[in-house]
Amino acid sequence: MSQKRKVAILGATGAVGQRYIQLLQGHPWFEIEVLAASERSAGKKYKEACNWVMESELPKEIGNMTIADANVEAVEKAGDVDFIFTSLPGDLAGPVEEQFAALYPVFSKASAHRMEKDVPLIIPEVNPDHLQLIPIQQKNRGWKGFISTDPNCSTIQMAITLKPLMQFGLSQVMVTTMQALSGAGYPGVPSLDILDNVVPYIGKEEEKMESESNKILGVFDGKTVKNASFAVSASCNRVHVKDGHLESIYVKLEKKPSVAQVEEAFSNFKGEPQKLKLPSAPENPIVVRKEANRPQPRFDRDAGNGMSVTVGRIRSDPILTMKYMCLGHNTIRGAAGGGILSAEFAVAKGLA
Amino acid sequence: MSQKRKVAILGATGAVGQRYIQLLQGHPWFEIEVLAASERSAGKKYKEACNWVMESELPKEIGNMTIADANVEAVEKAGDVDFIFTSLPGDLAGPVEEQFAALYPVFSKASAHRMEKDVPLIIPEVNPDHLQLIPIQQKNRGWKGFISTDPNCSTIQMAITLKPLMQFGLSQVMVTTMQALSGAGYPGVPSLDILDNVVPYIGKEEEKMESESNKILGVFDGKTVKNASFAVSASCNRVHVKDGHLESIYVKLEKKPSVAQVEEAFSNFKGEPQKLKLPSAPENPIVVRKEANRPQPRFDRDAGNGMSVTVGRIRSDPILTMKYMCLGHNTIRGAAGGGILSAEFAVAKGLA
């Protein structure tokens, strides 16, 4: 990279926006040029508008940046940027992202555009070819830029593990999640709701897991993505954990592989980010633990700097074919880290 | 009940033993005559041998009782008892329970004898007829007394909900549990293991759920229990909750009932304990919650004084037929309360 790409972060004061800032410190390819947020924060210094909830210190120069309003005019006034990361709240994201996409590459963590036909829903290790939707999208919409979306956090980590299972004829996926509090943002879940408790409901989460997976694992046929056809059933719970979604997954695999074959498929799985040695790519997208009691959120969420998904307890299932536990860092691989990897991949492919 | 039955509790110092003591305070039919425990505690006053972990106060007269050694001779020396509750650790329970069963009715929370052919594995609402194994057991073994066993805590609450589903042709059950810390006894799970964490493994728990369910829901044919034949797959996790196991259950029901039919089957379910108005029987074995985010451990574990199982989020499953959440108090319905109900039922049936 001869020169660093300059980026704007929309939704910079939120929990995911903060994670973007944290992960972009010292990034070899990207530097933060503009921080943007809603009108309420615009015009304030970042350190005054933001309740910083990362454990690492708010970098001083970031704290002193003035927040721009999250629209094209204000962002352009605040600086020259090459592309955009967005982690705006769902209801705001839709139109704002379109406004930016007319001019800039937009890497979006919002759900607004995920399921649109010409919008890629990208996990670079899983469906790199879906990036080929971008010229189609640009043509369809007359945009210079584009929108590339990242899946929902609980979907990303599951989809990464499903990819190497596709070869075995994946036909059914049942999943019960135990999701971390940071997935609800900040202030998010009140402490009185979750102390000594589990909340067996996360709004729209099951629907997202059930609908996004088939698009992600679909095949790009030159014109469009043909969705995969396995069935998904999800049951989503919030547990008393800070970071790291844990998922209990049962899969039906028509070719009936052995536990050893599944372990091997997980261990050997590599994608384009690994081949391209992208800065945020973990050495192993999937880490296999053999201990009886792993993965665990506190011990495994930081594997591969939070970018690896850890699986364990791979065992035969008496009803479907195989069951296993899957853990990922929901605000790194599942949010800001995943978004950065998508952008790195797009840059490497000459798209941004 | 003209006169109260006198009972001994074996394993009285453990967490389940303590719960027996707590629940038997003021019981209309039973009174505690002897507290017994391992040699290490025998001879000491209860209040000195026991680290009382119930939130209610240790009753004074209980605290001053002297603990007997957990063998027949010592227990008989300590008092005249009508029957025995045991919550001994698994490895000790087997031979000690047999020694007592030669002379006394034994209601056991231990796993040692659960799967033996002539030993009933009782949930009074679910399989009252299995009590008819007792005369067969007595004849087989030449015992005056008998052993009646209670299922594993995570199995009990699930089995109660499966019973009313049998009419719909239950063929498959997949379950992921989120189990409370008290299920591991005391001292049990170290705080450093579970703070900001989930442990995706509980030794032998999945095996118990998978094997016990078919016996419980089996049919007594006059001679023996013919196991039910649905398939069970379990995945068991420990979460940061004090009491109350939460279970995410998916079932295949061959007759494809609607959500409303399943709700109705749950709501209307009553068993013999309700008809007999046993002292510990909850009015409703199953409570159906309609809110989107229930059942929750902290809010629902005390339903029916901890003896009701609460279900919620009943919805169609895209792969099997139906999915729902199920919650029960693991040390009341799942342990001491369940044992007391079993004893009440046996007494009502003239067996103890």
Add this chain to the structure above:
Amino acid sequence: MSQKRKVAILGATGAVGQRYIQLLQGHPWFEIEVLAASERSAGKKYKEACNWVMESELPKEIGNMTIADANVEAVEKAGDVDFIFTSLPGDLAGPVEEQFAALYPVFSKASAHRMEKDVPLIIPEVNPDHLQLIPIQQKNRGWKGFISTDPNCSTIQMAITLKPLMQFGLSQVMVTTMQALSGAGYPGVPSLDILDNVVPYIGKEEEKMESESNKILGVFDGKTVKNASFAVSASCNRVHVKDGHLESIYVKLEKKPSVAQVEEAFSNFKGEPQKLKLPSAPENPIVVRKEANRPQPRFDRDAGNGMSVTVGRIRSDPILTMKYMCLGHNTIRGAAGGGILSAEFAVAKGLA
């Protein structure tokens, strides 16, 4: 009580308002006639406007009541009431309470009027004579009703323990609190702020503890309350506990009593509510625990149905005179229960 007093609760949807509702179920003297809250909730059914966070079920008839706007006209239209409980947010409480006090007795949990000269700051066991400020207040202000205030939750429990220490010449009080999450109301403290953490700051809490104590323990001289003159230094922390404030207290007592004398003073302490056998009065305002590791929030907060304060670890202090730990239930004795006891006392004295 020939007939039950009818009460209105202002701020009925908040966490303290909910506790009032819970504690007034089956109350022998009082019944809920009107529930009032801010404009946002007014006109809705209680069950629709309120996120019920008590562990006990929302009583059906309460859930179906329509919420009145928190002003005199709307409350009077909604029902005939004898007096008012208020737990309005601090900024709203001031003028609304005055409006009601012109006509009705008002028992207030808000801080707005606590420090006013003619307003009693009541703990019935501690300063029953302060109720004599009421006729003075009525004369001053030309009110038919009056405002009686309850202290801040962390102050109440400390002040109850300081009262029997006054006889020993109390001159200095140093306190570090470890306060429960429910003290911040609902939604209150975000889970991400307190998981694996302590927050060493609670806005205005130290100031309240330092200023209120001397008024509470002051002497009514026939015209006014002459404040006590001991010095107070407080340091307030929020910890990961649902209910129950724990306080580490160090006191200077000029008469240098022994530990045994202090224990006896605590144990023997009774007040007018005990003599009058008020419905909510605990048998012992102060419970003394002798175990090395008590009081603990989860085990002692419900002592005396949440109305007793538990002390323990009473020991000589190498710098001041004595140190001890003090625990109280912050939303029962420290809020709704304390308010109800104040009202019972006023009724018993013919004031309401």
Add this chain to the structure above:
Amino acid sequence: MSQKRKVAILGATGAVGQRYIQLLQGHPWFEIEVLAASERSAGKKYKEACNWVMESELPKEIGNMTIADANVEAVEKAGDVDFIFTSLPGDLAGPVEEQFAALYPVFSKASAHRMEKDVPLIIPEVNPDHLQLIPIQQKNRGWKGFISTDPNCSTIQMAITLKPLMQFGLSQVMVTTMQALSGAGYPGVPSLDILDNVVPYIGKEEEKMESESNKILGVFDGKTVKNASFAVSASCNRVHVKDGHLESIYVKLEKKPSVAQVEEAFSNFKGEPQKLKLPSAPENPIVVRKEANRPQPRFDRDAGNGMSVTVGRIRSDPILTMKYMCLGHNTIRGAAGGGILSAEFAVAKGLA
């Protein structure tokens, strides 16, 4: 350092022993040569004997080391070592440490020898001159090696903050601690004891804080350490936090400095480890936070890689002179990190 010093860790399987191993990975001066533990573990591979509870992975080569029995003969057989770190349980540590000290420098985290006249109780920033007790100790006892001890975890962080306050005429210290679970080792505190709770008692902790502080801050007069003479009163509590002890401290300072002067004294404090640029020395032994709600365990425990102590909320005290909050990482600065810094300092001074 021309060649790395080779070290043995006694008590290597415990929680502090594990932290020693973690912190010594890649240490520029020291390398682990021998891991020793009790007879029960001796002879086993480390990975088999140890339940590794650090969040970082157990290094492979460490996992494969064979554990030696914790006596001189066995350790010498296992390797040539230059000095010894011990974190043996209190009751074992005394005689074992003496046996080793006859031949080797011993840096001890155990309390056994802390209060002996000729044994230094070292915090290198606070009392570097106390190291001069070592030749005296060696002469007294006829040892080639020596014992240097580290204070109790809760004392270390407080003593670091007291050092710069000595100039203001420190005469009284009152402290209430909120201590982390890791301070109790592993398995340590049962989860059922601390969930939704605080335990207001830690065995012997208050006594240690009260006795050790005066020795640490005493003056070496060429022959012995003359203890400082301020009074200390401690009240110690266990809270639901993984790492990081938080302390609420009140001090009497005869010279009545202002808040600004105290802040400056804290901020400017440096010690010999900083001058010598020892590998584990933090840039600032004390970090001053100005936010109203800091320090907090989760956000501040890792300051200076866990070797800085963070203070905040410095404010005038209405009774003594000043009050503030103090936070330190109890298993880094308060245990293994502190021990390593002590050894670095002794090496730099030519003593090991």
